[in-house]
Amino acid sequence: MEQLPKQLNLETPESNFDKVLTTELMRYTMKIFNLVGKGTVPPRMTEAERDLITSPQQGLIIVNTDTSKLNFYTGAGWEEITSA
Numbered sequence: 182m183e184q185l186p187k188q189l190n191l192e193t194p195e196s197n198f199d200k201v202l203t204t205e206l207m208r209y210t211m212k213i214f215n216l217v218g219k220g221t222v223p224p225r226m227t228e229a230e231r232d233l234i235t236s237p238q239q240g241l242i243i244v245n246t247d248t249s250k251l252n253f254y255t256g257a258g259w260e261e262i263t264s265a
Contacts, residue, residue, distance in 0.1 A: 223242045225243070231245060238254070242254075248261065
């Protein structure tokens with residue numbers, strides 16, 4: 182597996198960290214999809230169903246059918262993956 186870019190470190194300014202993390206997570210996710218060849222389909226669920234997941238693993242990605250956007254779990258909460 183490829184390591185996360187060096188720009189994701191504890192010295193990244195807090196105001197920039199979320200944007201950098203989201204952008205790099207999106208790029209990394211797309212690389213994984215491309216490796217599979219035909220792609221990968223993450224689980225699809227509503228926001229209410231997503232919120233019922235007990236102890237989600239950090240990095241879990243789902244398709245939120247309420248918003249039609251990818252969501253990922255940061256370890257502290259759910260974030261929407263948006264384009265940069």
